[in-house]
Amino acid sequence: xxxxxxxxxxxxxxxxxxxxxxxxxxxxxxxxxxxxxxxxxxxxxxxxxxxxxxxxxxxxxxxxxxxxxxxxxxxxxxxxxxxxxxxxxxxxxxxxxxxxxxxxxxxxxxxxxxxxxxxxxxxxxxxxxxxxxxxxxxxxxxxxxxxxxxxxxxxxxxxxxxxxxxxxxxxxxxxxxxxxxxxxxxxxxxxxxxxxxxxxxxxxxxxxxxxxxx
Amino acid sequence: xxxxxxxxxxxxxxxxxxxxxxxxxxxxxxxxxxxxxxxxxxxxxxxxxxxxxxxxxxxxxxxxxxxxxxxxxxxxxxxxxxxxxxxxxxxxxxxxxxxxxxxxxxxxxxxxxxxxxxxxxxxxxxxxxxxxxxxxxxxxxxxxxxxxxxxxxxxxxxxxxxxxxxxxxxxxxxxxxxxxxxxxxxxxxxxxxxxxxxxxxxxxxxxxxxxxxxxxxxxxxxxxxxxxxxxxxxxxxxxxxxxxxxxxxxxxxxxxxxxxxxxxxxxxxxxxxxxxxxxxxxxxxxxxxxxxxxxxxxxxxxxxxxxxxxxxxxxxxxxxxxxxxxxxxxxxxxxxxxxxxxxxxxxxxxxxxxxxxxxxxxxxxxxxxxxxxxxxxxxxxxxxxxxxxxxxxxxxxxxxxxxxxxxxxxxxxxxxxxxxxxxxxxxxxxxxxxxxxxxxxxxxxxxxxxxxxxxxxxxxxxxxxxxxxxxxxxxxxxxxxxxxxxxxxxxxxxxxxxxxxxxxxxxxxxxxxxxxxxxxxxxxxxxxxxxxxxxxxxxxxxxxxxxxxxxxxxxxxxxxxxxxxxxxxxxxxxxxxxxxxxxxxxxxxxxxxxxxxxxxxxxxxxxxxxxxxxxxxxxxxxxxxxxxxxxxxxxxxxxxxxxxxxxx
Numbered sequence: 001x002x003x004x005x006x007x008x009x010x011x012x013x014x015x016x017x018x019x020x021x022x023x024x025x026x027x028x029x030x031x032x033x034x035x036x037x038x039x040x041x042x043x044x045x046x047x048x049x050x051x052x053x054x055x056x057x058x059x060x061x062x063x064x065x066x067x068x069x070x071x072x073x074x075x076x077x078x079x080x081x082x083x084x085x086x087x088x089x090x091x092x093x094x095x096x097x098x099x100x101x102x103x104x105x106x107x108x109x110x111x112x113x114x115x116x117x118x119x120x121x122x123x124x125x126x127x128x129x130x131x132x133x134x135x136x137x138x139x140x141x142x143x144x145x146x147x148x149x150x151x152x153x154x155x156x157x158x159x160x161x162x163x164x165x166x167x168x169x170x171x172x173x174x175x176x177x178x179x180x181x182x183x184x185x186x187x188x189x190x191x192x193x194x195x196x197x198x199x200x201x202x203x204x205x206x207x208x209x210x211x212x213x214x
Numbered sequence: 215x216x217x218x219x220x221x222x223x224x225x226x227x228x229x230x231x232x233x234x235x236x237x238x239x240x241x242x243x244x245x246x247x248x249x250x251x252x253x254x255x256x257x258x259x260x261x262x263x264x265x266x267x268x269x270x271x272x273x274x275x276x277x278x279x280x281x282x283x284x285x286x287x288x289x290x291x292x293x294x295x296x297x298x299x300x301x302x303x304x305x306x307x308x309x310x311x312x313x314x315x316x317x318x319x320x321x322x323x324x325x326x327x328x329x330x331x332x333x334x335x336x337x338x339x340x341x342x343x344x345x346x347x348x349x350x351x352x353x354x355x356x357x358x359x360x361x362x363x364x365x366x367x368x369x370x371x372x373x374x375x376x377x378x379x380x381x382x383x384x385x386x387x388x389x390x391x392x393x394x395x396x397x398x399x400x401x402x403x404x405x406x407x408x409x410x411x412x413x414x415x416x417x418x419x420x421x422x423x424x425x426x427x428x429x430x431x432x433x434x435x436x437x438x439x440x441x442x443x444x445x446x447x448x449x450x451x452x453x454x455x456x457x458x459x460x461x462x463x464x465x466x467x468x469x470x471x472x473x474x475x476x477x478x479x480x481x482x483x484x485x486x487x488x489x490x491x492x493x494x495x496x497x498x499x500x501x502x503x504x505x506x507x508x509x510x511x512x513x514x515x516x517x518x519x520x521x522x523x524x525x526x527x528x529x530x531x532x533x534x535x536x537x538x539x540x541x542x543x544x545x546x547x548x549x550x551x552x553x554x555x556x557x558x559x560x561x562x563x564x565x566x567x568x569x570x571x572x573x574x575x576x577x578x579x580x581x582x583x584x585x586x587x588x589x590x591x592x593x594x595x596x597x598x599x600x601x602x603x604x605x606x607x608x609x610x611x612x613x614x615x616x617x618x619x620x621x622x623x624x625x626x627x628x629x630x631x632x633x634x635x636x637x638x639x640x641x642x643x644x645x646x647x648x649x650x651x652x653x654x655x656x657x658x659x660x661x662x663x664x665x666x667x668x669x670x671x672x673x674x675x676x677x678x679x680x681x682x683x684x685x686x687x688x689x690x691x692x693x694x695x696x697x698x699x700x701x702x703x704x705x706x707x708x709x710x711x712x713x714x715x716x717x718x719x720x721x722x723x724x725x726x727x728x729x730x731x732x733x734x735x736x737x738x739x740x741x742x743x744x745x746x747x748x749x750x751x752x753x754x755x756x757x758x759x760x761x762x763x764x765x766x767x768x769x770x771x772x773x774x775x776x777x778x779x780x781x782x783x784x785x786x787x788x789x790x791x792x793x794x795x796x797x798x799x800x801x802x803x804x805x806x807x808x809x810x811x812x813x814x815x816x817x818x819x820x821x822x823x824x825x826x827x828x829x830x831x832x833x834x835x836x837x838x839x840x841x842x843x844x845x846x847x848x849x850x851x852x853x854x855x856x857x858x859x860x861x862x
Contacts (some may be wrong), residue, residue, distance in 0.1 A: 001620065003796055067614040085615025086605075187618035 002126075002148035003156055003187045006195040007171050008202070009141040017131050017138050024143070039128045040065045041193075042114035043200050046095065046105040052058060055123050059105065061091060062193050067070065072193040080190040085141070088147035111214045112134050113200045124148050131214055132203055139203045142196070143168060146210050154183040254329060255559055261309070276631040281838070285627065293390045344447045378469050387430055389448035399499060400428065409452070409669040411491065411505045416590030420512040424504060427453040449455075452497045460555035464513055466579040468643055471546045507553065513587050514551040519637040530636070538639065541728060542713075547643045549583075582642055583677060586635050629634050642678045648729055649681050649710050655731045661736055665689070665803075665846045668738065681710045685738065687745045692848040702752045704745045706737070739799040746797035747780040757855050759793070768796070775800035782853075791858045794834060795851075803847065806834040 011020050014112040029035075041064050049056040062072040071087040075078050081087075095103045104149075115130030126146040132139040145164050157175055164172035174180075178195050179187075228272040230243040247255060285676070364465040391407075394400065400409045412424035431451045514535070521537050522529035535551040584738040598611050613629055618670060621629075652672075661667040666687045687704040695702045707718040715727040717737060727733040747764065754761055762783040771779065779798025794806040809832060837854065844850035 001622070021367060066622055069613075070620045080313065082618050082620050084614070123659075173361040 001151060001162065001187065001189055002146045003153045003179070004144060004146045004192040004195070005116060005151055005172065005176055006142055006144045006159060007164070007176070008017060008199055009143050009168065009171055010184075011141060020095065021117065021129050021131060022139055024167065026127075027119075028120050028122070028127060031122060031126065031167065033122045034119050035118055036118050038117065039113060039119045039130065040116045041130065041196050042108075042112065043197065044045055045052075045108045045111045046091065047108055048105055049102045056076065056109075059091075060197055061088070062197065064189065064193060064196075066187050066192075068070055070189070074194065074197055078194075081196060082190055083190075105119070111204070113139070113203060115196065115200075132200070134203065134207065137207075141198055142170075150184050152184065153179045156184075220726050230585045233672065238782070250327075261587075273451045278492045293533070298626070370488075375467050387449040391428065391449060394452075394497065395429065396449060409501075411454075411458075411501055412508055413505075413591060415586075417593070417595035418427065418512060419514070419594060420508070420818060422457070422508065422511065424458055424508050426501065426504070429453060448497065450497060452500060454500060454504045460506050460507065460553060461503045462507040462510040462553040464580055464583060465552055465575045465791055466583065466639070466643070467548045467550070467575045468541075468579075468647060469546055469548070469574070470544055471540075472544065509584070509587070510551055513583060514549070516590075517549060517583075517636050517639075521636040524634060524636060527822060537636075539636075541640055541644050542647060544648055547640065549639075557797070576643075576646065579639060579643055579646065582634075583639055586638055644712050645679050645681070645710065651729075652683075652708070652710055652715065652734055654732050656738070659735060666742055667714065668742075679712055683708050683710070685741075687738075687741055689745075689846045689848045692753070693751070695756065695848075702745075702746070703750050704741045706741060708734075736776050736799065743777075743797040743799050743803075744780060745801055746847055747782050747795065748838075750782050750784070750795045750851060751850055753851055754782075754855070757852065757859075759784045759855060760787065762792070771796075772801065773796045786859050788849070788856070789860065790831070791850075792834075793854065793858070805838065805839055805851075805854070807837050807854070808832045809835050 007124045009024075041062065043060055043062045046059040046061065048059070050056060053121045058076045063068050063154065064070070064072065064111065069085060071083050071085045072080060073083065073087065091105070091140070092106045095107055097100055111134070113132065113133045113134040117128060117130040120127045121127075124147060128144040130142045130144065130145075132142055132193065142213060143164075145160060147160050147163075157179070161172055161175075164196050170183075175183075176198075178191050183190060228246075230246055231239050232786065233244045234242040236242065242714070272841055288667040318326055391400075394409075397411050398411065399415070402408075407428040409426045409428060410424065411426055412418065412420065412422070414420075414423065429451050431449050512673060514537075517537055519533045521532050521539070524530065528540050530537060532538075535550045535553070539547050597608055598614075599609075600607050600609070610629075613626075616626055616629070626759045653672075656668065656670045660670065666689050669688070670687045671684045671686070673684075676682070685706040685708065687705070688701055693703060697753075705720050709718075711717040713729050715729075715734065717725045719725070719726060725737070727737065744766070747766070751761055751764055762785050764780075764782045768778045768780045768781055777799050779796055779801055781794065781796040784793040784795070786793075790808075794808075795804070796806075797803045839847075839850060842850040844853055
């Protein structure tokens with residue numbers, strides 16, 4: 001598992017998301033990248049059914065095609081659990097309403113958000129350009145860059161920044177907050193997921209904010 | 215005034231005893247006793263053994279008792295008193311007897327009847343029952359005795375018949391069966407005893423099952439007196455299915471085929487008959503052979519299946535009972551299933567006889583094949599238990615942890631790939647060939663090259679896929695020559711893998727070699743040339759000569775076939791003698807000595823030119839090392855240096 005940085009690439013006015021993705025793809029191919037398939041990161045949210053009075057807690061369930069056997073779940077407190085895919089079955093059981101009583105959790109409809117796109121490999125780097133969509137509405141572009149050989153961010157951050165600046169420009173000046181906080185520790189897949197979750201939350205907030213002034 | 219004429223009658227109250235009060239209030243009274251009943255009751259009360267006078271005269275009884283009482287108070291007044299009493303009792307008794315007889319005879323006023331007695335009837339019922347039981351028991355006994363007689367006669371007959379036939383009791387069969395049960399699984403199905411000699415219970419999933427039947431030996435060979443075994447004939451016989459008859463083994467051969475591309479020219483090998491099992495050999499031997507045959511069949515079937523399915527650069531050929539593949543160009547691996555059945559296989563026998571010692575099979579690889587299949591069996595049975603117990607069954611521990619650990623797709627794919635049996639045995643065969651070749655090369659070189667000694671140390675712990683060895687090149691007699699802490703020998707660490715070698719030199723350079731034998735030879739020759747120069751350097755220093763220059767890799771001069779030569783320039787301590795030593799892997803060792811040309815100097819120039827200027831140039835002449843005395847370069851050099859060192 002290498003070090004992963006996820007950035008949101010701003011879509012300039014007038015251009016569509018697809019155009020931006022294509023242009024980036026061309027840039028990468030010029031650099032010598034090889035397309036090795038597609039990737040998919042998705043997130044579903046569950047809300048707890050608490051008795052009256054207690055605030056509702058949320059649980060996010062994420063999948064990453066890079067770790068096909070795993071299922072990640074993040075609580076609103078920040079606790080992250082990396083589990084086998086059978087965890088979904090457990091969630092389904094918790095969500096089930098039996099004999100009139102509601103289940104412990106309920107799925108928040110229409111909140112499923114995912115990032116899909118092509119996956120490229122350039123020697124030790126893996127670059128993914130994902131178009132984020134929520135209920136088939138395009139929301140933005142997330143670029144993920146992974147440097148496989150190293151697992152400690154402090155050691156490879158400079159190299160990664162150089163790589164990212166070559167095709168992303170100034171977007172990647174500072175490391176993401178999570179990478180910064182874990183500079184000298186081992187980087188884990190759970191950290192990648194937290195980065196994605198942060199971006200997804202931002203996209204959702206942006207949706208709510210844009211919907212509100214009506 | 216008293217009323218006259220009123221009769222007052224006194225009678226007892228008609229109060230009968232109530233026997234029972236029914237639920238509806240009715241009283242069931244005991245009926246009053248009839249006249250005869252009451253008489254009988256009273257008569258029972260009479261005690262006939264008492265003094266009779268008291269009963270007969272009831273009227274005068276009081277008086278008489280008074281007299282008698284008075285009389286008895288005077289005991290010895292009348293001596294005949296006792297006589298009188300006795301006579302009186304006798305008289306009374308006779309009177310009663312007369313009355314009884316009169317009643318019994320005349321039947322006028324009194325009749326003798328039975329007094330109600332209930333005890334007489336039960337006595338008869340018991341008697342009847344007892345009688346009935348007696349009859350039943352008797353019939354039972356007779357029946358049982360008849361049955362027992364039949365059974366006994368039957369048993370007698372069986373015993374006799376059995377003894378007549380075999381001459382041994384049935385105990386022997388059971389003893390043999392017990393012995394059989396200790397090594398083989400048996401179970402009784404209906405009337406027959408069936409056993410299982412396949413590896414199913416050990417984890418095999420082969421389609422062919424091995425069931426055998428245990429029967430009693432009927433001993434038809436009683437007429438065959440020439441057969442010595444008939445006397446010790448086993449009462450137990452096993453019937454093995456016909457396809458498992460005979461013996462089999464798997465033979466693995468590695469042969470070098472010069473015409474490497476022509477796989478089709480592989481000859482079908484007729485199996486050498488290792489001997490048929492005679493039909494009346496011991497059951498253990500027959501069962502063992504059948505089991506071995508089944509195992510070999512399974513092994514070969516698995517290898518053949520993999521050979522056909524596997525997509526590799528080198529095609530595998532499966533012909534009949536043979537699998538042939540090329541492991542190296544020019545080296546062929548063949549796996550043959552040799553099965554000699556019990557049917558008279560004359561052709562096979564003949565061929566085996568004509569080529570007695572043809573087999574150069576590798577027993578190590580055969581054993582390895584057996585072990586690999588057993589490992590497969592073991593894996594089928596011993597699956598990792600799922601933790602927690604409700605998780606999916608059949609996953610390895612690593613696969614189960616793949617989720618929580620967040621393993622990537624590449625990791626999962628790596629886990630899913632597992633090597634087939636054929637691949638594994640090919641790798642082992644390759645390593646075997648490579649190891650053997652390397653060994654042969656080094657041994658040959660060690661014999662050829664006399665000057666520095668080549669010593670090979672093989673590690674005693676090897677794996678089927680990797681061996682390690684160390685080559686040390688020294689000059690005999692000068693192993694411990696040290697100069698500034700450097701010991702004079704060259705060493706090479708060789709790691710022999712599946713299809714390549716890795717060499718680590720003394721100065722820690724890692725070289726990857728292919729599977730060609732020549733590469734190892736070249737490497738050693740180059741190391742020898744390096745050794746020469748290093749040795750010269752150390753000896754020079756030891757003796758006192760100065761090293762003017764040392765070059766490990768000459769960039770000038772004629773090019774070597776491979777690698778490069780090295781050279782060293784030495785100068786004597788006291789005079790101007792110079793030695794040049796050049797050693798290359800293909801060019802060999804050359805030693806040059808500077809010829810002193812002082813004699814050729816023009817005497818006229820002697821005053822002008824300083825003799826030291828003559829040191830600058832000079833002619834070098836090669837020394838014929840063959841003619842110098844000495845076992846190796848070191849001794850020769852020492853000699854040369856000592857000779858040349860004379861002060862001029």
